[in-house]
Amino acid sequence: xxxxxxxxxxxxxxxxxxxxxxxxxxxxxxxxxxxxxxxxxxxxxxxxxxxxxxxxxxxxxxxxxxxxxxxxxxxxxxxxxxxxxxxxxxxxxxxxxxxxxxxxxxxxxxxxxxxxxxxxxx
Numbered sequence: 001x002x003x004x005x006x007x008x009x010x011x012x013x014x015x016x017x018x019x020x021x022x023x024x025x026x027x028x029x030x031x032x033x034x035x036x037x038x039x040x041x042x043x044x045x046x047x048x049x050x051x052x053x054x055x056x057x058x059x060x061x062x063x064x065x066x067x068x069x070x071x072x073x074x075x076x077x078x079x080x081x082x083x084x085x086x087x088x089x090x091x092x093x094x095x096x097x098x099x100x101x102x103x104x105x106x107x108x109x110x111x112x113x114x115x116x117x118x119x120x121x122x
Contacts, residue, residue, distance in 0.1 A: 036105055038121070044109055045120040047100065055093060060118065064093055070116040078114065082106040 036044060048068075049058065057063040066072065073081060085106040088096035101109070112118050 034104065035108055040105070041108075042120055044101070044105055045112070045118060048109060048113070048118060049120065060113070068113050070114055073110070073114045078107065078110050081110045081113075085109065 035041070048060075052065075052068065053060060055063055055065040056068045060068040082103060083106075084094065085101060086096060086098045086103055088094045097106070
């Protein structure tokens with residue numbers, strides 16, 4: 001049952017990504033900053049809490065997967081963390097998210113997690 005929620009959320013995100021692609025905003029990057037636009041930022045932070053949280057804990061303090069707190073992530077290379085998001089970790093429960101998150105978006109998420117700024121804006 002625990003695997004169903006991530007699969008459903010992945011399907012929802014895929015539909016949102018498809019809708020964004022039809023609107024010409026698949027990556028949703030803000031051309032001036034390289035950061036995703038505000039709508040995509042909300043989607044990514046929701047993905048972080050809902051999908052990543054299903055294994056890393058709803059408060060990102062650990063569970064099946066390790067904690068994703070600033071204290072735990074600050075000593076890890078950001079590029080390595082982003083690569084893990086995009087490519088997963090073979091031989092573990094960490095799946096690749098490249099179908100749903102670009103490398104740039106993964107780097108943006110890592111920066112947010114390291115800073116502790118992961119609240120979804122309203």
